Amino acid sequence: MKFLDWYVKIAAGSALIGASMEFFMIKTGFYDKVTVLESEKRAWENTPEAQAMRDALNPWRNHEKQSEKTS
Template sequence: MKFLDWYLKIAFGSALIGASMEFFMIKTGFYDKVTVLESEKRAWENSPEAQAVREALNPWTNRDVEAKKES
């Protein structure tokens, strides 16, 4: 292959950049913060307040279910 050395340099550079990004995220505690935020988001999505908001934003979903039951 004519450009094998060029492809290897690009692959090595990309792997080095990706590894440095992962190292930075681990050192700054990025994954811990994201884990906490995701758990808070899931807890809120399962709360009664979130259910009320979903029903308020989409009031016709229950009507569709009721219409199917009546048919």
């Protein structure tokens, strides 16, 4: 264990940096904003407009399913 003190210093520094990032995100309300954005995204993905857009962007989606049925 020649370099144990070096590994301990790196681990402590990394933990300190990670904790400061988490503290910053909590204090700025980052998690609240992300929760709202994710709920809005999920609500929109369930709308008929979103389904129509998915179908329009990928017209070959059901092509494989239809070819498997005919085989």
